[in-house]
Amino acid sequence: MFDFGKILKVNVFGASHAPDIGVLITGIPKGEKIDFDELLSFMKRRAPGNNPFSTPRKEDDIPEFITGIENGVTSGEPIKAIIKNTNVKSKDYGNLEFVPRPGHADYTAYIKYGGKEDMRGGGKFSGRLTAPICIAGGIIKQILARRGIFMGAHIFAVHGIKDDRFSPTDVSLKDFENVWQKDFPVINDQKGEAIKQEILKYKEQKNSVGGIVECSVTGVPAGIGEPMFYGVENQMSSAMFAIPAVKGIEFGAGFDASEMTGSENNDDFYFDGEVVKTKTNNCGGILGGITNGMPINFKVAFKPTPSIALPQTSIDISEKKETTLEIKGRHDPCIVQRAVPVVEAVSAMVLYDMLLQDEALKNRKEE
């Protein structure tokens, strides 16, 4: 259940009560240089910040490489990396251990895995498991960058308040770098300020808000992907729903395309010198499941953090009656900003696996 991929294989492990969480990765060729500092700064983008928009919980997510990387270079062996669980204390759920939190996986975990000790899912559904995903994705981002492939994401919207968009046709590494270096990853800082205010407003109300992450990928050659079940959209969507709280995904114009006409939505081809491009990019860089050489573009919808401090109605499963639940502890009033690098990491995993498959078959005309 925690394993991803066909040639690249990423296997996430760990639980909140275990000594560590981590990831096993196979299918990365030997000889790839990994810059540890760059990985750390990538992972830091996911860590809760010293700002009021995320949980004040402290997590020092320093990955430790056990096997597969020697002197900063992959050895071709399985890569195993862990993050130690420094703060392993059983949470105090008081008498609420049989009360599933609305919007959480508590109830489904209870049905699936059983007894009371699992009402909180043993950490299996924890957003914390996105840290190992960022280890894998962070390494792969470095490998892809050397092939000229870059992926950048930003907060596109929170509670309906929108940032600018990446240009569907002309986004560049510079646009990505602009966002990567920010504490609060938006394109337009003024709009980012409005988004921050929105988050703070609902935080004060002991509530939370959802949002949308936009991600673009540049440099992927045309011809990646297979028709029908193994297209880019199939693989990308399947992997994105591994990120907790994701409830939707759309490529290019996506749901907006459903409100368009063919003449509006079709992307006209043209020659930019020798290179085939499209004037618009409503298809998000993918036609028939296969990349067309334009930037890949998609948006991922996140629901609001289900943990809110407001009292909520739930049930007590052992006593078979309704009850009121108040969730203690400190939570992210919005997880969208912390999800931004996770979306990049997952997209890196997906595209790298597909590029490796392409390497095997070379079923692609070099333009």
Place this chain on the structure above:
Amino acid sequence: MFDFGKILKVNVFGASHAPDIGVLITGIPKGEKIDFDELLSFMKRRAPGNNPFSTPRKEDDIPEFITGIENGVTSGEPIKAIIKNTNVKSKDYGNLEFVPRPGHADYTAYIKYGGKEDMRGGGKFSGRLTAPICIAGGIIKQILARRGIFMGAHIFAVHGIKDDRFSPTDVSLKDFENVWQKDFPVINDQKGEAIKQEILKYKEQKNSVGGIVECSVTGVPAGIGEPMFYGVENQMSSAMFAIPAVKGIEFGAGFDASEMTGSENNDDFYFDGEVVKTKTNNCGGILGGITNGMPINFKVAFKPTPSIALPQTSIDISEKKETTLEIKGRHDPCIVQRAVPVVEAVSAMVLYDMLLQDEALKNRKEE
């Protein structure tokens, strides 16, 4: 590329120039009764109608079972079914054979598969390959129905004009049957009339329109799905993008959830007698990738049919210059109504495969 599934395996084959298209299915237990008439009437819902909303092309998609079904009962062997290609004539693309149609997979097929004969993708990207998917899905729908599991879909919107929605919490087989028996599958016929007018309007303009299909599934027990990479959303989204023209998918409130607060979006639990239910169903019946026993609900966005009769700008790849393209032939001005049963078929395949996996492990508390 044309194969789906883990225990259930569905392998679609065929091309427009081959004598037949069809499907190989393994992983269906022996002893399942298959009602051929019911399958035919399911497949008819996908066929182009005798109405002005779909292409006037004639397709008699009568599936023929070669192996795996004997006397109307599955034998446990691989099921092979074909549909004969009665009308195999090479299309006349005139001097446009090197001109990719905007919005189509022509250009990506050319990059992927090569020579001029493949500029039209050899039929690999044809919507016609959804017919074999409907054979597989149609059979499986019958098997699931005997377990009390039903899936129904309808046109939710076309070019922004909306039908009603299925109730997220109280949809029933009767609601599905209501739609199944209609030529034009909407819930609310008055709204359906407006949708028809919208399609006709753009048809007259030699244009096309996109839309959204909503699908609900009832009767799936709580506890189906695995965390992270093998949840219902992962599997369902991956398979849905196999349907041509799909550009987005959302579960429950989906993208709308990104504009909600936690207190609005969280679905409160309650007891309906002994049964655990939720008062709302913004999660679409899935929490942490796992079903919670409520109806599964999702929407799939379709782009407008890319084939339009209006002149379009494209390029001539062999001559390396821009050109104008006029697509001849008769096309669906909107494919959404024909996609409705395909969405049902794919959802049946996905859930059946997941139920078979569940059978293996039985990692689930019976409520």
Place this chain on the structure above:
Amino acid sequence: MFDFGKILKVNVFGASHAPDIGVLITGIPKGEKIDFDELLSFMKRRAPGNNPFSTPRKEDDIPEFITGIENGVTSGEPIKAIIKNTNVKSKDYGNLEFVPRPGHADYTAYIKYGGKEDMRGGGKFSGRLTAPICIAGGIIKQILARRGIFMGAHIFAVHGIKDDRFSPTDVSLKDFENVWQKDFPVINDQKGEAIKQEILKYKEQKNSVGGIVECSVTGVPAGIGEPMFYGVENQMSSAMFAIPAVKGIEFGAGFDASEMTGSENNDDFYFDGEVVKTKTNNCGGILGGITNGMPINFKVAFKPTPSIALPQTSIDISEKKETTLEIKGRHDPCIVQRAVPVVEAVSAMVLYDMLLQDEALKNRKEE
């Protein structure tokens, strides 16, 4: 169950009562030339001969390519090839339909698939399904030959009467060609004569005999295979047991190695110019699951054809009592000679799939 492979995918379909048998192949890159005459002459080696050593049954196994090969070149699409079943008549089992033939899959097919119509397995276990395997393997042999990779097999032994062996260290294409052009594929024709006499002797006694096929593969570069579960021996053995009647496989010295000392069995390294070789080849070209650049060598044990004309003791499952069975019809007194090209075909499939995986990762030092 009938599908093979990870990147190369070979899916065998058909049954004796269906109009055709065949194979679906994906994962072969576009642009590979396929010589149809060469394929036919490869497949002819599997066909029952006009000699007394195989069944006099007539099979004109002419493969017909439906998709994936255009003008003698692969298009990158799935390859579908069929062989028409010309002689589809339900066999007359008389009152023996509930009597499983000893040594056959009748009883296990009955347990697995059920009713009386399946007591003969519906053809699922028929040696005839090795014809589609030879289509796939025959195509792939041609592709591998262009990369300098060749595989040749011969009858190593029948009922204990032995042919010569290929040199474990110095076998060449010439050695293979020598065997390929023979009706009765042995290295040493004098020993072949003794083997023929042995087969005829038991044929006259209405009995059958088993034997061993030896196969060598040259030209595979060092470094193919992965440790533990994905080594060459793992993949090769798994696939070889798909051939009916195979009961054992050994690589290099194999079972003989169990009677050797370390100093006898270890293959000493030396330099042949710049090339690393071993003086002996008891490891069969594989160390730690990975090729070492020497010829790959293995032997496959076949049990005697279970269909014999002698009366045998069996049971009547419907009447729950013992009975005597006499099998009518004409059968191969020994299937080993016809299995020879099938072993080559399967080894081609296995190594090609592994080479494709190697292409993806390139985790290998070019010597």
Place this chain on the structure above:
Amino acid sequence: MFDFGKILKVNVFGASHAPDIGVLITGIPKGEKIDFDELLSFMKRRAPGNNPFSTPRKEDDIPEFITGIENGVTSGEPIKAIIKNTNVKSKDYGNLEFVPRPGHADYTAYIKYGGKEDMRGGGKFSGRLTAPICIAGGIIKQILARRGIFMGAHIFAVHGIKDDRFSPTDVSLKDFENVWQKDFPVINDQKGEAIKQEILKYKEQKNSVGGIVECSVTGVPAGIGEPMFYGVENQMSSAMFAIPAVKGIEFGAGFDASEMTGSENNDDFYFDGEVVKTKTNNCGGILGGITNGMPINFKVAFKPTPSIALPQTSIDISEKKETTLEIKGRHDPCIVQRAVPVVEAVSAMVLYDMLLQDEALKNRKEE
């Protein structure tokens, strides 16, 4: 490369220079009781003994369960177990670091993984990784035992000196227990004494010897396995070659069947009360890849330990010349006795995975 299985998934990790080795297991249902003492005593059978037949090296292979087992019961979550590497010291290979040991994976690891640090394969090919396999297999043996399925193995031969065989038709749990409790796992202690002498004789000569392990499995219902590529023999052989030094496998009469006639080899059916049995079991309990309800029986050939103290001829890869190699350190003069429980463990993994698949489809008549 280190992952096994389809529904049951076993992923082995670790290296000799890492802090631990271990295993990740998914696909084991929740609620299975695991007896830790029983697991320990199973694993002890693999540990080097306090006798002169195995290496005097000390390994305290105490598995530690990190996740997936709570209070001695599986939770349905992934099971992660580790064995700490207590004795992590880089081996001193002196000036021999570029000299591959004959019979070892040194050379192929060098080609595959590169630099000098990998000439010894980084532990990837180490027999030590069979310890995590025994954790997985040991757990699964307990689960299968509760379903009445038992597997027992013994030394069948060493350097041609043979033990007795398990009865192919009438082996029982008692026969297995008889072997399990012995330090030196043979059926006939007198023959075991001869085998011990043989091992000691070659040990004194600074040499090593190979051998054969026989394994029987009882209680597997008829009908497990699929035709062609997913039969029991396919899966079992593929997995057995994951054990270092395995060079051959045969089922039932195996290679001996190649010297038999049909009338000798065919196993006649009879009724034992209501139960269908065969009088002989030359097929090893498997017909057409599917179990027939008789004991499953197979033999696995091991080559002699390649590490011997005698001087051997090899090459120095960096200096491109031949050289003489003397391997220091203490090695098993014969690894067959330690491989016995590993063969049981692997067979448990294979059959459990196949039983889980069977659970999903239930394509099997209950006798």
